Amino acid sequence: MTDARATIGPAAERVRRQLLDQIQHGLLRPGERLGAERDLATSMGVSRSTMRQALAALESAGAVRRVPGRGGGTFVRSQKVERDLSRVVGVPALLRAQGMTSGSRIISTGITEADEETAASLGLGAGAFVIDVVRIRLADGSPISLEHVRLPAERFPQLLDLPLGGSLYDLLEEHYDTVPGEAEEHIEVVPASxxxxxxxxxxxxxxxxxxxxxxxxxxxxxxxxxHDLFRADRTVISVRTPAAPRSERSGRVVALRPRLKP
Structure with a gap:
């Protein structure tokens, strides 16, 4: 693929660098709408065609996105979240490690009878109850994932009396001496309802x-x-796997499969 910077003139390259520097230093925040192309060109002392070249280069590099139409414009693209499957870590810690501000909006909490899938996954008997928590996770103030967690109610009494806006793993460790040892995760790509x-x-x-x-x-x-739903346009999945001894090596395939609507 051709590097967009190689196709623009020196004036457009100067503007590209200035805008990118503002983005990287937080002067232009993720999701922020830049001024109109004409106003940007005037403020930076260049022609509209030069400004258009600079914005096209920034869009090609993934720094901004341009939305057509009356309500559109050029917006600073949000930083992608790296979801490392090699570690069992809560979303708040994940975001903090990447320099982002973590936040939550609680949609619902309650205690309910486990459905068949939940009971089987948690190893519970028929009629057992689970703590059910649904939250929106925020990265720098913008929604990144929709999270639905179920925990055995008998094991974690009074959990719903605790503040649930932060890390559940931190609460479980502090109040119930429970920490994750390992996690099994299944990933697929689905269309948003x-x-x-x-x-x-x-x-x-x-x-x-x-x-x-x-x-x-x-x-x-x-x-x-x-069950978590992450915005695919704002999430990168990574896996770090140590090499096995040559005698034990075998192939492994990780696939993201689209789920078609019925």
Missing amino acids: DDQASILGTETDAALLSITRTTRDPDGEVFEFS
Whole structure:
């Protein structure tokens, strides 16, 4: 692919660098709308065609996105979140490690009878109850994921009396001496429903990363069954796998499969 910077003139390159510097130093925030092309050109002392070249180069590099139409414009693109599957870590810690501000909006909490899938995943008997928590996770103030967590109610009494806006893993460690030992996660790509798109601030049918997780404590007992929907345009999945001895090496395929609407 051709580097967009190689196709623009020196004036456009100067403008590109100035705008990129403002983005990288936080003077232009993710999601912020830049001024009109004409106003930007005037303020930076260049022609509209030069400004157009600079914005095209920034868009090609993924620093901004341009939305056509009367309500559109040029917007600073949000930083992508790296979701490292090699570690079991809560979203707040994940975001903090990447220099982002973490936030939550609680949609619902309650205690309910486990459905068949939840009971099987948590190893619960028929009629067992679970703590059910649904939250929106925010990265720098913008929705990044929709999180649905279910925990055995008997194991974590009075959990709903605690503040649930931060890390559940921190609460479980502090109040119930429970920490994750390992997690099994299944990932696929799904289209956003109307409600999910509205909650996550994206378009209907936009790609979401659906992550179903079963988490065990260090003794091997399952204590969490959850389902997260991450905005695919703002999330990068990474896996760090140590090399096995040559005699034990075998191939492994990780696939993201689209789920078609019925």
